[in-house]
Structure formats: C-alpha cells, structure tokens
Amino acid sequence: MNFLNEVAARFPDAVSLAAGRPYDGFYVADDVERYLRVYRDHLAGTGLSASAIDRTLLQYGRTNGVIGDLIARTLAVDEGIEVPAEAVMVTAGCQEAMIVALRGLCAGPDDVVLAVEPCYVGFTGAARILGIEVVPVPEAADGLDPEAVLRVAREVRASGRRARALYVVPNFANPSGVSMAVAARRRLLEVASEAGLLILEDDPYGLFGLDDEARPTLKALDGAAGGRSVIYLGSFAKSVFPGARVGFLVADQVVVDGAGRRTLLAEELSTVKSMVTVNTSPIAQGVVGGVLVDAEYSLRAANRAKVEFYRRNMRALLAALEHEFGDDEPMTWNTPSGGFFAVLNVPFVADEALVEVSARDYGVLWTPMCFFYGDGGGEGAIRLSCSALEPPRIEEGVRRLGKLVRDLVS
Amino acid sequence: MNFLNEVAARFPDAVSLAAGRPYDGFYVADDVERYLRVYRDHLAGTGLSASAIDRTLLQYGRTNGVIGDLIARTLAVDEGIEVPAEAVMVTAGCQEAMIVALRGLCAGPDDVVLAVEPCYVGFTGAARILGIEVVPVPEAADGLDPEAVLRVAREVRASGRRARALYVVPNFANPSGVSMAVAARRRLLEVASEAGLLILEDDPYGLFGLDDEARPTLKALDGAAGGRSVIYLGSFAKSVFPGARVGFLVADQVVVDGAGRRTLLAEELSTVKSMVTVNTSPIAQGVVGGVLVDAEYSLRAANRAKVEFYRRNMRALLAALEHEFGDDEPMTWNTPSGGFFAVLNVPFVADEALVEVSARDYGVLWTPMCFFYGDGGGEGAIRLSCSALEPPRIEEGVRRLGKLVRDLVS
Known part of the structure; x- marks a missing residue:
C-alpha cells in the first residue's frame, strides 16, 4: 500500500477511489x-x-x-x-x-x-x-x-x-x-x-x-x-x-x-x-x-450517522458504476450489500503501471486487485473504495475511470 | 514475570523488591x-x-x-x-x-x-x-x-x-x-x-x-x-x-x-x-x-524530581544492604552507579520455589537472577529493585531478606 500512498502524494488532485480509510469529517479532537x-x-x-x-x-x-x-x-x-x-x-x-x-x-x-x-x-x-x-x-x-x-x-x-x-x-x-x-x-x-x-x-x-x-x-x-x-x-x-x-x-x-x-x-x-x-x-x-x-x-x-453516511456512499458508487458502465458489454462489477469496497472487472491488466497512468493522465486512483493475491490472480479487476469521499467526488472518480477504460478498450 | 505477579497477588503484604516499575506517586491522570x-x-x-x-x-x-x-x-x-x-x-x-x-x-x-x-x-x-x-x-x-x-x-x-x-x-x-x-x-x-x-x-x-x-x-x-x-x-x-x-x-x-x-x-x-x-x-x-x-x-x-527520588532510593538500598549484610562474610552485592536494580549474591540456590517461601514466610519478594539467563546461570544471585517503593519499605524489605538469608545459611 506504500506504493499507492506515494502515487497519491505525487498526484494530489487525483480522486482517490483507493483510500479505504474512514471519512475525515467525523473526527473532532475534543x-x-x-x-x-x-x-x-x-x-x-x-x-x-x-x-x-x-x-x-x-x-x-x-x-x-x-x-x-x-x-x-x-x-x-x-x-x-x-x-x-x-x-x-x-x-x-x-x-x-x-x-x-x-x-x-x-x-x-x-x-x-x-x-x-x-x-x-x-x-x-x-x-x-x-x-x-x-x-x-x-x-x-x-x-x-x-x-x-x-x-x-x-x-x-x-x-x-x-x-x-x-x-x-x-x-x-x-x-x-x-x-x-x-x-x-x-x-x-x-x-x-x-x-x-x-x-x-x-x-x-x-x-x-x-x-x-x-x-x-x-x-x-x-x-x-x-x-x-x-x-x-x-x-x-x-x-x-x-x-x-x-x-x-x-x-x-x-x-x-x-x-x-x-x-x-x-x-x-x-x-x-x-x-x-x-x-x-x-x-x-x-x-x-x-x-x-x-x-x-x-x-x-x-454509529447511526456513520452508517447512514457509508450507505449513501456505497449507493452512490453503485449508481455511478451503473451510469458509467451500464451499457458497456464487457464491464461487470459486484454489488456489495454494505461496507467500503466494490470490485470492477475490466478487460485489461490492471497493475501498478496502470495506476500511475490513471493518476497522472486521468486523475483517478484505485487499487489493483492483484495486490490481494499471493501468487497470481486478480489481474483484470480493481478495488474501488467509497469510504473516504463524499458522493460528488465518488461520481467524479467513476467518470474519470470511465474515460480511462474507454481509452484502453477502444 | 507472570510468576512473580502471581506470587505478589497471593501475598499482598510482602514487600516487593521484585517490581521494577516506576514509582506510582508521580502519576496524575489530569x-x-x-x-x-x-x-x-x-x-x-x-x-x-x-x-x-x-x-x-x-x-x-x-x-x-x-x-x-x-x-x-x-x-x-x-x-x-x-x-x-x-x-x-x-x-x-x-x-x-x-x-x-x-x-x-x-x-x-x-x-x-x-x-x-x-x-x-x-x-x-x-x-x-x-x-x-x-x-x-x-x-x-x-x-x-x-x-x-x-x-x-x-x-x-x-x-x-x-x-x-x-x-x-x-x-x-x-x-x-x-x-x-x-x-x-x-x-x-x-x-x-x-x-x-x-x-x-x-x-x-x-x-x-x-x-x-x-x-x-x-x-x-x-x-x-x-x-x-x-x-x-x-x-x-x-x-x-x-x-x-x-x-x-x-x-x-x-x-x-x-x-x-x-x-x-x-x-x-x-x-x-x-x-x-x-x-x-x-x-x-x-x-x-x-x-x-x-x-x-x-x-x-x-525529570529532576524523579532523578532525586530514584537516587535516594538506590542509596537507601545500598545502605540497607551494607547495614544488613556488611558483617556477613559470604554475602556480596554490587554497587550500581544509578538505575533501578542491584544484584545480591547468596550462598544458596535462589529459584522460584524460594521466592514463594520468601513471600509467604518472610514477607519479601525478589527476582531470581536465573530468570535472566537462557541456559543456566545466575542460580546464586537475586535482583533487587528499588524503583517502586519509598526508602522505609526498601529498608524493611532488606531486613526481611536478611532474616531469610540467616535462616538458610545457619
């Protein structure tokens, strides 16, 4: 994950659909x-x-x-x-x-x-x-x-x-x-x-x-x-x-x-x-x-307020995926019933090199699923997090991801 | 060290020359x-x-x-x-x-x-x-x-x-x-x-x-x-x-x-x-x-106040050892130039069984030095801590230890 933090630091304007941390807005030092x-x-x-x-x-x-x-x-x-x-x-x-x-x-x-x-x-x-x-x-x-x-x-x-x-x-x-x-x-x-x-x-x-x-x-x-x-x-x-x-x-x-x-x-x-x-x-x-x-x-x-917040975010992510990729034959994703993460399957290899391209040229960060396999696997899938952002940024991130996907597939 | 905590819990009136923790009196939750x-x-x-x-x-x-x-x-x-x-x-x-x-x-x-x-x-x-x-x-x-x-x-x-x-x-x-x-x-x-x-x-x-x-x-x-x-x-x-x-x-x-x-x-x-x-x-x-x-x-x-406190304690421990064992030929101990611990050499095996006897019958706890060796050693030595007590309790602890030693040696 150090790699992702480092890419995020180099491209601070990229929307991070990689960060799985909780939303900052809940925290008050008092x-x-x-x-x-x-x-x-x-x-x-x-x-x-x-x-x-x-x-x-x-x-x-x-x-x-x-x-x-x-x-x-x-x-x-x-x-x-x-x-x-x-x-x-x-x-x-x-x-x-x-x-x-x-x-x-x-x-x-x-x-x-x-x-x-x-x-x-x-x-x-x-x-x-x-x-x-x-x-x-x-x-x-x-x-x-x-x-x-x-x-x-x-x-x-x-x-x-x-x-x-x-x-x-x-x-x-x-x-x-x-x-x-x-x-x-x-x-x-x-x-x-x-x-x-x-x-x-x-x-x-x-x-x-x-x-x-x-x-x-x-x-x-x-x-x-x-x-x-x-x-x-x-x-x-x-x-x-x-x-x-x-x-x-x-x-x-x-x-x-x-x-x-x-x-x-x-x-x-x-x-x-x-x-x-x-x-x-x-x-x-x-x-x-x-x-x-x-x-x-x-x-x-x-945690009622946090539950509502994360529900809204997950619904926003799933709706944005439907809006962006719903008509796209080769694109599939899962529909989690809660939590912070969903997985998008893509018709290309999603690796570290592509994360860097995505952050630099498309302004969006995500996590290659292959990071979560010990010995091969997950090459054609990416993890999308929706916990750290608010819905408009989630939607913007998915739009940018759509552009990357279309450029790669076309 | 679990063994010592357990013995200490069973004999709460024993003076602990085993506890190497800092003195409680310095701590205020505010x-x-x-x-x-x-x-x-x-x-x-x-x-x-x-x-x-x-x-x-x-x-x-x-x-x-x-x-x-x-x-x-x-x-x-x-x-x-x-x-x-x-x-x-x-x-x-x-x-x-x-x-x-x-x-x-x-x-x-x-x-x-x-x-x-x-x-x-x-x-x-x-x-x-x-x-x-x-x-x-x-x-x-x-x-x-x-x-x-x-x-x-x-x-x-x-x-x-x-x-x-x-x-x-x-x-x-x-x-x-x-x-x-x-x-x-x-x-x-x-x-x-x-x-x-x-x-x-x-x-x-x-x-x-x-x-x-x-x-x-x-x-x-x-x-x-x-x-x-x-x-x-x-x-x-x-x-x-x-x-x-x-x-x-x-x-x-x-x-x-x-x-x-x-x-x-x-x-x-x-x-x-x-x-x-x-x-x-x-x-x-x-x-x-x-x-x-x-x-x-x-x-x-x-840390000036703490330094003074621990100096007074170490001096009290060394003075008590001199007072208790100074005339005793076989008894030796080292004289640290600071810190929380000194070592007393004894003409018998100082092991777990003896700690228990010492706590129960003599009201004093200490640490066998053999605890600090991987594969034999330290059987005839004990570690004395002076950090957690005040001088009168340190002196009382050494007096009780003197009685144990005399009963074992005579």
Missing part, C-alpha cells in the same frame, strides 16, 4: 478529552480511588487490558456474543490481534494458516512477519465456500502440514466487498469442527450494511450452538476512530496452561502479547472505553 | 489532558488547521509516527545525538521497537542476534516470538567486555551463522545494574565495525545516575565519530510514564530500498512496523509530544 473524562467517571463510579484511576491510566497495566469488561458488554448488546471479560484481549489495533493469534496458534514449523483469497494485506503481512505460511482458499462470487475450505484443509493435511486456523471476513470483505450467506456461515462452522480448524473472524465493517438485515457473526452463531471454534478479531477503527489504535480479540477457548491449570486462550495468549507491545496504552483504551460507556454499550446505536 | 492540549497548541503553532489537528490525532497516520521531530530535538539536547526526524520511528513502547529491529535485521534462517547475558527478558522474549536465536555474551562485573563480543561474533561466524546485531544496555542495566566504562563503549564501537555488527542500544535508565557524571550513549559516541553502527532503542516509560506505551527507535543508517532509492533504515523498517501495529496511537504520541514541548526538549531537566 472528543478525546470528553471520552477520557467519561471513562474516568466510570472508573470512579465502580469505586476506584483517584490514585487508582491515575495508576490505571499512567502506570504499566494488565497485559490483556483494562476495558475487556466494557467490550464484552458491547459484544453482547450489539452482536449477541456472550463471553466473559477474561476472554477479551485488548490489542494495539486489530493488526496486533492478528499477530498475537497467529503466533499463538502456529507454533510449529509445519503449522500453516488458511485464508480467503483475495485477502486483506494486513493479515498476509502479519503472517509473513512471523514466517507463517498462508494457504489460500479462493473466494467465490457469493463469498467463501465452506466446501472449498474443507478441500484445502485436506490437501494441507495430506501434504504433512497442519492447518491451524482459517482467516475470513464474513461481512463486506476487504477487498472484495462480498458477504457470506447465513447458511454458508453455519456450514463453515461445521467444516471447522470437522477439519479441526479455528476460525479467525475479522469483522471491521459489520456495522455498515446497506440495510438493517441481521448478519450474525460466526462467533455468535458458534456460541449459540455451544461451540468454541471462533476467535473473533475486533477493530474500533471504523466504529470509533483509527487514532486510538485499539482493537481486540475474543478467545474463550478453554486451554490448560504450563502449570496444569485450566484457563482461557485469551489469557494464555497474553505471553505473546507481552512480548509484542507489553500492554495496550491504557490512555487509548480509556478513550475507547469512554465511547462504549457513553454509547450505553451499543456501537450500533452510536 | 496530566494526560494537559499535555495533549500542549501538543495540540504546538501543532496549531506550526500552522496546522483545526481539522488537520483533528485528523492528526484521530485518523490513520504515518506509519513511523508524528512526533519524530520532537524526539530528534530532545535527543540532541539531552544526549548529543544528532539525527534527522526521518531517522526516528515512534513505536508502541520500546518492546515494539525491539520486535521491529529484530525482524528487520534478522531475515534469513542463519541470522542470529548477540545479547549481553544476563539479559532483559523483553529482548529475549521478542526474539523468541520471531524465532530468532539469541547467542549470549557473558557480562563481566564491570559491564560487557568488547573482546568477549568479538570472540562470540567469531564463533558464530565459524559456525556458519551470521551475527547481525548485539543487544546491550550500557547504563545501569536491567537486571544487573552494571554500566560500561566510556573506554569500553569506544572499544565496543570498534568491535562492532570489525565484526560487521549493528548495536541495539537500549537506554531506559540513562537519566537516573547517582551523580551528574556524563555517560555518553553509544549512539552519541558513534555519531560524533561519523559512525552509523548503532540503532538506539528509546523508552519514555521511566522518563514520562508507562501508560502512554510510546517508545521509539533511531535508525539513521542509509540503505537502498526495493525501488533502488537511498533511504534511511528507519523508513525501510516501516514495512515491518505497519504489519505489527499499523502505527502508534497518535493520541498517546500527542501526550508524550506535549511533555517534550512543555519540557523545552529536555527530559533531563524535566
């Missing part, structure tokens, strides 16, 4: 003080003394964090995920949650992890940093196919390696925008049990559906059935703000620790977390904690 | 708002608009952080380290700086890292997480011997492996309390050049000398001689507060990136940093930035 104050008042309300609150925010603290209880409560309200506070590890963004989960699960030289392909580069990058092999499972047009997971898991086993986990984004995936149907989610949980896989469920966009349809997380479905096959990876980057760099993982699997005691996997993984960042800044945790308290533990309720 | 406000005013003073300040604190940001310029300026004032802002990477505590440096330097399967032994467990733990072998270089009573480094580096080379770096804490090391003489520091820089080693210099306690003697960092000595052999690992946990979880590394080595452009190693390492935590919370960076601005870029000046 909120930091406000929510920190809410969190401090909350701690005082639980009976903590002033000096204990000072220590909570400024001293070294518990490796797994101090707002696990608030996060567990929010997950229960918003997602129907019922876990004890001790099952939550607060991390330095969801990125660290991936590092901790990967390192904790893949300890041996034959341990590999499966991942949906195309895949979020943060996940494949985390695995690369740790020297862990990622085996891709191709995503279908209607999301990850559980039978494909089973097939790849068997191939891995037959090759003498051990597939420990599967990474998937069931709602409005980055980069594809695709979601899994509920029946497929249920079948995936069965497949995970059969294949002895844990599922690493990443859900940063789940709040941002185009409609109010309930999209149950894998973690909620599994928990309701008494299962423990899912480690839920959580982000507050879209639902609160990215600058807190606070994420989390939920790992309520019961394990036996080195001293023979039963504990939860999240607590067992604290050994890894302590060696990556010691603990997550309690100041940053306090800001997010204040947001959760202020929202009465419902980010769904607190 | 400081967070105050320093954040200073940082925001500073940004406004540089010409940033209100909305740009909002974005700086709350949006995704530059991987290597936003306060590199303030840190570079502070290093110049306090340490005579002259580096451009681009040589500084802000990290989620010094722990992440170790992870990033280790992963960036040791990429091949034959790459190993040398480290002083006894060694801070955060460093050996970081290497373990990454699967990087740590080859110990034994520390002498007067600090790391450069000739020993040269010898070990040659042995490693002869074995077909590649020693990429050496980890060392030149000032008041954790756990030994030992410091390197200036002549040894100069010789270590020569040795590093000869052996093709980078030095990872960790200096969390450098401000806290018992006297005002100048103790030049390896980075400053190297830079003054035009060298680039040192990566400086920085912590604000003791000089500001631990709860920010802000650290940094300084890597001003010139390297050639994938696209053939000359850049600084810190910028090259941003690829690793982005896959560990994306970027360090700009809110936490802002709090630390505010402290640096408020201190007019001298943590040495801003």
